[in-house]
Each structure stands twice: as C-alpha cells, then as structure tokens.
Amino acid sequence: MNEAVRHVVCPHCDSVNRLPLAKDARTAKCGKCHKLLFTGQPLPASTAGFLKQIERNDIPVVADFWADWCGPCHAMAPAYARVAADLEPRMRFLKVDTEAESALAAKYQIRSIPTLIVFRNGEIVAQRAGAMDAGTLKAWLGQYV
Secondary structure, X not given: OOOOEEEEEXXXXXXXXXXXXXXXXXXXXXXXXXXXXXXXXXXXXXXXXXXXXXXXXXXXXXXXXXXXXXXXXXXXXXXXXXXXXXXXOOOEEEEEEOOOOHHHHHHOOOOOOOEEEEEEOOEEEEEEEOOOOHHHHHHHHHOOO
C-alpha cells in the first residue's frame, strides 16, 4: 500500500524521517533518536544542519538571521517564538547566529539583521529584513504555508 508521506528533518539528530500525511506531526517522533520532530520553538542552526533542514524538509523552512548584539533581533525574538509555536508543524523555524555562522550569512548575503528568509526545497521563496511584531510576521508567513 502506498501511503502519502512528507519528509521531515529531525531537529535533534538531522535524520530525515518519512512522516505519513495522515499522522499528527505534532506528536511524531524521529525514527533514529526517538525525540519529537516538532518542538514548537525556533531551533538554533549550524551550517551542516541548516543545509539539511532547507534542502530535505518537505515543509517550508523559515530562517531568522540574527546576532546577540542586535537590539531589534532581541526585540523580535519573542514574536518569532510565538509564531513558531502557532505555525509548526506546517513550517520549520530556525535561528542562525550570524556571528557564529558567518559563512551562512555570507552565502545568503545578509546585510542587515534581523533578516528572515523562507526556503522551500532549498530555494529562497521570500526574504525580508527588519524586526516585525507577531501579527505582521504571521500574516507575512501565512502566504508560504
């Protein structure tokens, strides 16, 4: 029997999981590490994990490029976390520290922070710089879910 599935990358071990569309993704666990595939919060991303997340997930991936010294980044962080809790598991939410992951910041030509990029199948589908409140962020991301 062929069951419709989507591929979801584990946020803990980076394994790619086949998740049946009929299964509640909020309760799904990784086949390798047995941890939840969705935590309801943004995940810190390293270069290796980031590339696997954007290329192998069948759901859109949102990346927040930020830095610890950035006031607007800190101001937007609670709104980003609220929207992640609302939109997961329909989207994956990542946080990329531009200081720690400077190669990623350079690859995606991050010139101001915070910058949000929405990826689908490894390709950029949307990009926006500047802090947003939760309502604005959710409305902007709603068109990519």
